Amino acid sequence: MAYGLLNGKRGIISGALDENSIAWKVALKAKEEGAIFTLTNAPIAMRMGAIKELAEQCNAEIIPADATSVEDIENLFSKSTEVLGGKLDFVLHSIGMSPNVRKGKAYTDLNYDWFKQSIDISALSFHKMMQTAYKQDAINEWGSVVALTYMAAQRTFPFYGDMADAKAVLESIARSFGYKYGKYRKVRVNTVSQSPTPTKAGSGIGGFDKFFDFADKTAPLGNATADQCADYVITLFSDLTRMVTMQNLFHDGGFSMTGISEEVMELITKE
């Protein structure tokens, strides 16, 4: 059911790789709620082709951009405002990748060049997007910027590797830039901390299936799906959440506030 929450709003949605991507679901719901937007992803993701299907469904133009390249991001924002016919109301950062995690490097044996790439792709890219938007004055007053994150920024999950550090930087950038953008144009900036979700990025984390089950059995509501995450992101893009900014918002069925559940106790007792 659609509510017209984004009627007349313009935006940029990054990170839709395939139909499992959280950004893919956000795009479908943003369309349903009346928004117009551009889609973006790394040039390499274009070659995989799926994003073109999404673009057709959403009647959206694709503007490729490597999120580590300021030049690409500048082009993304200037082209988006041109194509959409005005300044933006929302931006989704749904980008994450760690070469160390992907290649199975232990946290005690990191490759530091890859570590820098993890931070650049997964965290600095968020700053680069906002700095570009700020300089181009590309976002309307009361606009909304959202990035996706994971609770490993606050608590340790042994297999999350250097992505935990990247997420901590990402969440800090949301607070620091949220202050500046709030003062400048009343633009709000938040991160959504999502449950483990079976996507390309999620499944790349070692032991993902067990980790997913553990979270599902711990959270009183169970894990939040990508679809439910998209619903939440839409509310943050809407005018209903105008005074929410600089927050890290848990969207995890209560996992982050649960010590242990009866289900997990039972599993441990069985052993």
Ligand SMILES: NC(=O)c1ccc[n+]([C@@H]2O[C@H](COP(=O)([O-])OP(=O)(O)OC[C@H]3O[C@@H](n4cnc5c(N)ncnc54)[C@H](O)[C@@H]3O)[C@@H](O)[C@H]2O)c1
């Ligand atoms: N899946 C989970 O369990 C989970 C949980 C919490 C948070 N998140 C976060 O959600 C976000 C989206 O991930 P997802 O789970 O939908 O997986 P996904 O693999 O579908 O999306 C990750 C996206 O990042 C893009 N990307 C990677 N390098 C890039 C670059 N250099 N430039 C531009 N784009 C680049 C990929 O092409 C892909 O579209 C990520 O920030 C991820 O960390 C995921």
